[in-house]
Amino acid sequence: MNTDMTLQQIVEGIPKSLxxxxxxxxxxxxxxxxxxxxxxxxxxxxxxMIKNFSTSAIQRS
Known part of the structure; x- marks a missing residue:
């Protein structure tokens, strides 16, 4: 599947307010x-950090 966008597709996606x-x-x-x-x-x-802390706390138990 080709996910490359054309310049026109990019411009069409920009809101006019922007x-x-x-x-x-x-x-x-x-x-x-x-x-x-x-x-x-x-x-x-x-x-x-939470994942690492939880893992280390479980290992210490």
Missing amino acids: LNASDRDLEGFQKILEETIKLREGHRNLQK
């Missing part, structure tokens, strides 16, 4: 995305 956004709006949106990525990475790290 295309018409000001530089300030885009900067704000970019900050939100960056923080969302940090939060997601933090959540993954927390899950790994």
Whole structure:
């Protein structure tokens, strides 16, 4: 299955509100995305820590 998207498909998927956004709006949106990525990475790290802790606690029992 080919998952490559054409440029037209990418552009058609962009909401008009985003295309018409000001530089300030885009900067704000970019900050939100960056923080969302940090939060997601933090959540993954927390899950790994909990899993490792649980595993080590079970082994100590």
